[in-house]
Amino acid sequence: MSATRTPAVADPLVVPAGTTAADAVAAAGLPTTGPKAIVVVRDAAGRLRDLDWRPELDTDVAPVAIDEPDGLNVLRHSAAHVLAQAVQDVFPEAKLGIGPPIENGFYYDFDVPKPFQPEDLTKLEKRMQEIVKAGQTFRRREYKSLDEAKVELAGEPYKLELVDIKGDVDDTELATVGAGELTHYDNLDKEGKRVWGDLCRGPHLPTTRLIPAFKLMRSAAAYWRGSEKNPQLQRIYGTAWPSRDELKAYLNRLAEAERRDHRKLGTELDLFSFPDEIGSGLVVFHPKGGIIKREMEDYVRARHIEEGFQYVSSPHITKEGLFHTSGHLPYYKDTMFPPMQLEGADYYLKAMNCPMHNLIFRSRGRSYRELPLRFFEFGTVYRYEKSGVVHGLTRVRGLTQDDSHSYVTKEQAPAEIKHLLNFVRSLLDDFGLDDYYLELSTRDPKSDKFIGTDEQWAVATKVLEDVATESGLELVLDPGGAAFYGPKISVQAKDAIGRTWQMSTIQYDFNQPARFGLEFQAADGTRQEPVMIHSAKFGSIERFFGVLVEHYAGAFPAWLAPVQVVGIPIRDDHADYLTSFVEKLRAAGVRAEVDYSDDRMQKKIRTAQQQKIPFMAIAGDDDVAAGTVSFRYRDGSQRNGVSVDEAVAHVVEIVRSRTNVGPSAAA
RNA sequence: GCCGCCUUAGCUCAGUCGGCUAGAGCGACGCACUCGUAAUGCGUAGGUCGACGGUUCGAUUCCGUCAGGCGGCUCCA
Known part of the structure; x- marks a missing residue:
């Protein structure tokens, strides 16, 4: 940030041929222990190398300290190995899955006959301490052939699977097997005897002693290779830091996040509740929560009207034909509440508002002079979220969107999207939310979930991308994350626990206008099809409310406070x-x-x-x-x-x- | 939906290794007190121990099913 501060760029090192990186680090007088210890080096190709790496030629490398992002990953990955060793010591029948570093820590997956209990974590943590204290060294070893690897890994079915699929794996798994050569890391005790080992790309810390502070956080099940179709393994999550103080600070951050948890504050401040009698994921706002919700609604209604939107309203249920016309039903039937049969028709609770707005558009002839035509409503929708995913106000089964649809000509679309993005940003500013970035969700060309031509998708995506780029905000790509009918920009805001939540969305839709036969009369008298731009500013009022509670830790600004x-x-x-x-x-x-x-x-x-x-x-x-x-x-x-x-x-x-x-x- | 854990008063939590009237703090209510910047004192009410089924002479406690919650995984228009 500060212009006067010179970044601490470590001087490049030369590792002379035939000596180890560790020698060069020592010769340069760099720390090899403590919170700034050099743990690996980065070669000219950007590849991280263990400190016992011995190049054949004189080689320039950059030292990497344990507190840099790459160094932290090495620390945490090494901690994952120590965990795996501890697990196999305590539970010899455990089979290894994978164990990568993650934000703030690491995990390792195991196939064990019985899921881990909380007491097990205590036991494992103790064993890990012993391993750390024992000062085992990590030693890299290259397999000469696939067969050699398979023989050695015969007792580890999941590792064997990784060896077999090598070359067609994602990044997480690459951390385990690596591209190119196939390597193994052995843990050696003080006498140089091999005590444990794991198929791994590395690199690792020189010794387990360099793991100064770690803690096992929780265990949970996770599908092998992330697929619901695969068996579930037992995952243990841990956190690891270059110093005890940093571990403490991290645990304090978690405690602070817990204090700000909107579910807890919602009860303490008497804002809302989820009565069992109503059902999972269905919220009732108490009077105090109702005041905040109403302030939000009053604000956003007024803003929409200022921004040229017309307030409309539509019912909560509809005959199923409407969702056939829109194309939603085949895609989302599973996540909609099941239909009610009445007088020979199937009625669905709506899971989206756009089809209703399309009917308002279509209710009479439209002229180009009316465009952009903008409809807005508080649309309450119902989505049958799977039981395991319902979470406070951020993931519910009944929610109200401040949903708008702008009907525009193709030419007007970029300006309208820009208009909407500015609208959204000013809204977030007004609510004091500043920690957010944009995400551009596009289609997966390999999937058949998305409808429309390549060209349509390309045009729509380009328009969104241009506006997003022009905004200067951080933009993250989300390939395959689009709705079936078109790409979207979303604003992802971070909550107190560091989870990101999708808030505002802007979607470009060239499909529904065609499906509904929407048209307007152009200046030349021809009939043309509009483009529709979906947008929700709060996104879900409930979710936005929840994020606000956490953002302010319940201490709302005076204008939102239930009692001022x-x-x-x-x-x-x-x-x-x-x-x-x-x-x-x-x-x-x-x-x-x-x-x-x-x-x-x-x-x-x-x-x-x-x-x-x-x-x-x-x-x-x-x-x-x-x-x-x-x-x-x-x-x-x-x-x-x-x-x-x-x-x-x-x-x-x-x-x-x-x-x-x-x-x-x-x- | 999957795996694990959990569910005792409005809230936070004790407790019952299967057995008399299941406890505390906060909150609520009542009485006394009338006080200058984060808890005045005393008292009262409040629980079919999540629901249903099973085992048992006896279940809040053990077992099963369901519901709800929590942590992950998968999913998230």
Whole structure:
């Protein structure tokens, strides 16, 4: 970030022919232990090499420290090997799957007769500590032939499978087998005796001693090679760091994420619940959650109207024919609630709103003069998410989209998409969400899930890509992730636990207009087909709500807070004074109340603090006499003796400004 | 949907190695107190121990099925 800071680029090293990289690292005086230890080197081709690598010619390499991204991967991959060794020590019958490094840690998959129990993890962690302390060295060994590998790996059926499919594997599996040669890493004890080994591309740490801090996090099942059709293996997740402090910091981040979890805060702040009686993934918003939801809806409705959208409305159920026309049914029948049979017709709960909007478009003749024609509604849709995937507000079975469809000419499409992207960005800004990137989902040309011609897809994808690129935002490609009817740009926002959630979407659709026979009369009198652009700004109101809760850890900005001001009388007889103050606030549209409970005022402050109310207005004898109130803000700062009129104006100003910071005495 | 774990009061959690009236804190309610910046004191109510079935003289406890939750996997228009 800072322009003055010089990046710590390690000086290049030369490894003289016939010596090891470790020798060169030592000769250069670079650290070989501790949180900055050099653990591997990168050769000119960018390939990472073990420190005991011995080039045949003098070779330039760059040292890689344990705290760099590549170094962390080496650390974590080595930790995965230590885990695998520990598992096979404790459970000799365990068969090995794969064990790659991942963000913040690593995992390893095992085929074991009995799933791991939490106590097993403790046992394994202990065994891992012993292995780390034993200072085993990792030694690379190349197999001369496939057959040699197969003989040695005869007892490891999954490894054998990897050897067989070598050359046609994804990156994760490449981490295990590698491209080109087939290699194995042995763990040697102090006497040089082989104690364990694994088919692996490497590279690895020179010794297990360089794993300073790790922890096993959880075990879970995972399908072998990621396919539902394969057997499930038992996966153990761990985390590993270059120092104990970094491990601690990571665990603290997880704890903080847990504190911000919207499911927990939703209960504590009385925002929403998921009654069992209604069903999994079906939310009810309580009054306080309802206020936030309504603020969101009011905001987005007003914004849509400002942006040229017309507010429409459509029913929750429809006869199935509509979804045949749109083309959705064959694709999404499995994830829709099953139909209701009534008077000879099948009715479905809708899982999408676009077909209904198409009918509004088609309800009369349309002229080019009407385009872009923009419809918007809060469309509540129902999707039968599989039972294992339902998750708080972020993955539900009934959700409301702020769904819009823009009908435009082909020529108008780029400008409309740009318009929508700007709309979305200003909305995210207004809600204070800043951690997001764009994703471009395109079709998989090999799949038959996608309809339309190559050219149509190419045109649509190009339009989206151009707008996305022009925006200057980080753009990630998502091949194969498009809807069957067209590509999409989505905004992926990060939640407190680092998961990314799809929020806003913009989709280019050339299929549905044709399927519905949509047309408009052009300037030259011909009838032409519009393009439709689907877009949801919040995406799902429920999901956006959930992400907001986590983003603010429940401490909503004043304009969104369910209760904006609470009056706290110091004695009961100050309550009337505060009541008249609160009435003034209410008259100005502020959500304010007085805490009339018979708690002591300290307790009332504590309660307001726990409810994360932005303004506390306290009044006692002094304030009553002076015609003032004393603010205590959510951050603990305070401002005493503010005259009533000034206090009302102050709150009103902050609420109306829709600022997402504070309030605080400092501001 | 798959694998594992879990489900006791509104919330957070004890507890019962199968046996008398299942406990606590917070919250709620009541009474007393009337206090200047994060918990005043006392008291009261609140649970068919997730549901159904089985084993047993006896089940909240053991077994099974289902529902719901949690962590992953797969999926996510």
